[in-house]
Amino acid sequence: MKITRRRLLMALSIGSGAFAATLASIPIVGFFFSPMLRKFPAxxxxxxxxxxxxxxxxxxxxxxxxxxxxxxxxxxxxxxxxxxxxxxxxxxxxxxxxxxxxxxxxxxxxxxxxxxxxxxxxxxxxxxxxxxxxxxxxxxxxxxxxxxxxxxxKPLEVNYAKADSPCKGCPGSFVTPDRIQAPPEDA
Missing domain, CATH: 2.102.10.10 (Rieske [2Fe-2S] iron-sulphur domain)
Known part of the structure; x- marks a missing residue:
C-alpha cells in the first residue's frame, strides 16, 4: 500500500485530533474521579x-x-x-x-x-x-x-450490603421468602 500525501495528511490530522482530545479530557476525567481519591482528615x-x-x-x-x-x-x-x-x-x-x-x-x-x-x-x-x-x-x-x-x-467506613440485593432472605431480615406474597392474578 502506497502512502500518498493525502493519506499522510489524513493520518496526521486524525492523530493530532485524537491527541488533542485526550489532552482535553484529562481534566474532565480528573474532576469525576478526584472525590474518590481525596482523603479527608479526622x-x-x-x-x-x-x-x-x-x-x-x-x-x-x-x-x-x-x-x-x-x-x-x-x-x-x-x-x-x-x-x-x-x-x-x-x-x-x-x-x-x-x-x-x-x-x-x-x-x-x-x-x-x-x-x-x-x-x-x-x-x-x-x-x-x-x-x-x-x-x-x-x-x-x-x-x-x-x-x-x-x-x-471522619468519613464513614462504607461497607453496605450489596445494593443490587433486594434483601429477600437476608439473615435476620423481616423480608423473608415465606412472608413474600405473590401478586393477585388478574381474573
Missing part, C-alpha cells in the same frame, strides 16, 4: 457543653464534615447520636444504618435504634438486634476539652 468538632447532655440521655447531634466546601450548605452536616454514659464518658453512634445507609432513629421507650427502611434494629450499645444490617453502628471518638464535648469526625 477533625474534632464541638457539639455542646457538658451541661447540655444529661447523664443516661441519648440525643441527636449534627457534625460538620471535615471536607466541607463553602457551597456544600446542609450537605456538610451529618447526623449522629450522642449518649452520656456517666459524668465524663460519652458514646457517639453514626445515624447511618450499616445495611444500605438509611438514617436510624433512637426510640427512647424501647432503648433501640431503628432503621425504618428495611427493619434494621440496633441495641442501645449499637450492636445489631434484628433485621438485615451486617455490622453494628459505627462509633466516633469523643473527648471533653475545657467543658466542651468534642466528637472526632
Amino acid at each position: 477533625v474534632w468538632r464541638d457539639v455542646g457543653s457538658l451541661d447540655q447532655f444529661p447523664v443516661g440521655a441519648t440525643v441527636q447531634i449534627n457534625l460538620v464534615t471535615s471536607g466541607g466546601l463553602p457551597w456544600d450548605g446542609p450537605a456538610q452536616r451529618v447526623g449522629a447520636w450522642l449518649r452520656r454514659d456517666d459524668e465524663q464518658n460519652f458514646t457517639v453512634y453514626s445515624a447511618t444504618c450499616t445495611h444500605l445507609g438509611c438514617p436510624v432513629r433512637w426510640i427512647s421507650s424501647a432503648e433501640l435504634f431503628m432503621c425504618p427502611c428495611h427493619g434494621g434494629v440496633y441495641y442501645k450499645n449499637g450492636d445489631v438486634a434484628a433485621g438485615p444490617p451486617p455490622q453494628p453502628l459505627q462509633q466516633f471518638p469523643v473527648r471533653v476539652q475545657q467543658g466542651q464535648v468534642q466528637v472526632q469526625w
Whole structure:
C-alpha cells in the first residue's frame, strides 16, 4: 500500500485530533474521579457543653464534615447520636444504618435504634438486634476539652450490603421468602 500525501495528511490530522482530545479530557476525567481519591482528615468538632447532655440521655447531634466546601450548605452536616454514659464518658453512634445507609432513629421507650427502611434494629450499645444490617453502628471518638464535648469526625467506613440485593432472605431480615406474597392474578 502506497502512502500518498493525502493519506499522510489524513493520518496526521486524525492523530493530532485524537491527541488533542485526550489532552482535553484529562481534566474532565480528573474532576469525576478526584472525590474518590481525596482523603479527608479526622477533625474534632464541638457539639455542646457538658451541661447540655444529661447523664443516661441519648440525643441527636449534627457534625460538620471535615471536607466541607463553602457551597456544600446542609450537605456538610451529618447526623449522629450522642449518649452520656456517666459524668465524663460519652458514646457517639453514626445515624447511618450499616445495611444500605438509611438514617436510624433512637426510640427512647424501647432503648433501640431503628432503621425504618428495611427493619434494621440496633441495641442501645449499637450492636445489631434484628433485621438485615451486617455490622453494628459505627462509633466516633469523643473527648471533653475545657467543658466542651468534642466528637472526632471522619468519613464513614462504607461497607453496605450489596445494593443490587433486594434483601429477600437476608439473615435476620423481616423480608423473608415465606412472608413474600405473590401478586393477585388478574381474573
